[in-house]
Amino acid sequence: MSRVIKKFFIASMVMWIAPVAILYGFNNHIFPGTSKLSSSSQTLVSGFLAVISVNLVIVLYIIMAIKEPGSNMEHQPDPAFLAEAKASINQPAAVTTDDNAQTREKAE
């Protein structure tokens, strides 16, 4: 479960940081060759690159999530609870077995 959360958290962070970094880079002329662009084409290029980067992160996350094996982390019931449940089924007293049968049917 923690692997899932970690992957999700990293994807979210990258999804925020990448487009803001691209916009910052274009506006402050950090990337080479961006000072020659006119203002309107600079807006267009930086905006589209930022949107493309967000979509790229989404596609990468989808690939990572679908490729995951998944069935390793089967839901294991708590062993102490399991032992208590088994013990209560095998109780010798008739009254308690009737009660247990009734509660088991209700749970079904």
Place this chain on the structure above:
Amino acid sequence: MNLCKEMLYTTCQSVRNQGSYSPISCVASHQLRLLYSSLSTAIASSWSRALTQISPYTFASVGIAISIGVSVLGAAWGIYITGSSLIGAAIKAPRITSKNLISVIFCEAVAIYGVIVAIILQTKLESVPASKIYDPESLRAGYAIFASGIIVGFANLMCGLCVGIIGSSCALSDAQNSTLFVKILVIEIFGSALGLFGVIVGIIMSSQATWPAKTT
């Protein structure tokens, strides 16, 4: 009395000119037309004057606020719809959580589109000298930023809501039958394309928002 005679005279003239044969409706429509044109010029001039006297900075700032505010509204709505279904369905089927967080990522992308456009729009906002603030060009820039903000905000609002509801049913059906997940994901991709349309048009709209040059 004279007024009535005058009205009748002009009516008959207009009947002859227009060739219409129902004088009562002709009178009514003629008078209404006169009234409407005088009222409309009065109303139009005062309303249009009022609208053009609003500073373009107001429109631009409201556009920036709407672009991020309403996008985040849509994204939050989608995330809480998806998240509550996901957590509920994961009680009995915990395997669905890793794949169905994709829906949450789609909704968050909607919020990020709003942030991107808000950052772009605020770099477009420049100061002009006070003499040029009501020039047609600076009004145009103000309106372009306003329109861009509204486009992005409302497109993302609906996109976030759409992806949220689809994601919620995706989680519930994946819990029952895991072969359905990929099919519902296709629908969700179409839903998320709606926000993309809004962002593209908003960015194109904002790229042509140029204010008048500072030199006179």
